[in-house]
Amino acid sequence: MREEDSNWFSRWEEELPSPEELMPFSQSLITPDLALAFDIRNPDHAQLQQPPPPSQPSLSEFAADSGDLGSGEAGDEPARTLKRPRLVWTPQLHKRFVDAVAHLGIKNAVPKTIMQLMSVDGLTRENVASHLQKYRLYLKRVQGLSGGSGGGANGGSGGAGLGASADPATDRLFASSPVPPHFLHPGRTNSEHLLPSVPVPAMQHHHHHQQQQMVAAAVGHPHLQSQYHRPQMGHYGPSRNSQFEHPFLGRQTQQPMHRIGGTPVHNQAPSSYVEDLESANGNGGRKVLTLFPTGDD
């Protein structure tokens, strides 16, 4: 069984989110309104945010922007004293979360660290803490179901493993991403890896507009709007365990910045990015949203 551990681990490593993969994710989390409000027109963002290709499927459909009930308060109030809209954990965001936890190792996987690794702008420690709490419960449940200690980690893809036990309705979100075995049995720290996190722009929806693409993390509907950013600089100082350190994990806070230097931001075809979101159970073809259209769809 140890061997298996190493095995899957290797696999895991290979599947680690590469910068390229992480990139696509970063798009749409921010609404144009917000961007404008903050004067953030980072060239990079500009490109990423408004992909020329008309293929702009109605992300709005699943854009968790759920409701922008038309409150109509088109306000303009400064982003002060505004409440953050509820964060919606999409499969993509969750994936990022799981990856972060996996890389950190159960021991170091605490909200703050996870948040830093995820490097999603706008994500708060509380957001992560809350999600983590639930995720832990999920792991326990799965562990319990595992019962015989047989395989354990199956994900939604296999389609069979634990599907039988719990209700299908069981955390479909969690089922969308594989659960690393060590999660199930503590005791192993894990190696130090770099998760080159590309600065991920934010999330949080703010207002409604016509077709917007916000997918990854969307936000519920706040009565108010707009919100802001908080300066939380990330500093990595694992004072306890030595070894893992990220040279550049600083989340890109607001800073207008101008890095048009010679960085050919070539986001080569983001490709379809459709990863393992499958898990179609016999319920009717549950399809997890397709990631961003990235152009070919």
Next chain:
DNA sequence: GATCCAATAT
């Protein structure tokens, strides 16, 4: 004082 975590509230 910061942050974790479990409980509790919305």
Next chain:
DNA sequence: AATATTGGAT
């Protein structure tokens, strides 16, 4: 049900 907020413990 999912996420946020609170409160006690480290």
